[in-house]
Amino acid sequence: MPIKPLSELKPGEKGRIVRISGEGGIHRRLLDMGLVAGSEVEVERVAPLGDPIEVRIKGSHLALRREEAANIQVEVAQLMPLPMVSPGEVVQVADIRGGWGLTRKLADMGLLPGTNIRVISSQMPGPVVIEVKGTRLALGYGMAQKILVTEVESG
Secondary structure, three states, X not given: OOEEEHHHXXXXXXXXXXXXXXXXXXXHHHHHOOOOOOOEEEEEEEXXXXXXXXXXXXXXXXXXXXXXXXXXXXXXXXXXXXXXXXXXOEEEEEEEOOOHHHHHHHHHOOOOOOOXXXXXXXXXXXXXXXXXXXXXXXXXXXXXXXXXXXXXXXX
C-alpha cells in the first residue's frame, strides 16, 4: 500500500498512520491529540483554500493545518467498488458509501467493514454474486457500487 502525507489525502480517503515527524513542539502536539502510529484516520473535509483539513480519528474530529498534516505519513489502502473485483478474488469490505438505510440493510446481510468476501460473479448486466461466511448473496449493481473493498493482505 502506498504511503503519503496526510495533507495529500482527499475527503473520504482513509489510512493508517505510519510515522509522525516534525520538530519538538509540533510533534508533541500531534501526539497529544491522539495522532499515533497505527491509528486509523479519515479526511472528512478540506477548507476551500486547502487549509485547514478536518480529520476523524478514534471518533473525534480534529482540524489540522496543512503544514501539520504534512508531518503525518499515512498508509493508504487502495479502495475499489465491489463490481470491479474479478470473480474468484477474496476482498475485504473497507467502507460503505450509502445512507443509514443501505448500511443497515447490508449489515443485516453480514456485510460490515472488515468482513472478507469472495466474488462469485460480477458480470454486467446482472447482479454481483458474492459469498459471505459461506452464504451466497446477489446484490444489484447499484448497491454493489457503494461497497468499497480492498485486497486482503496475504500473510
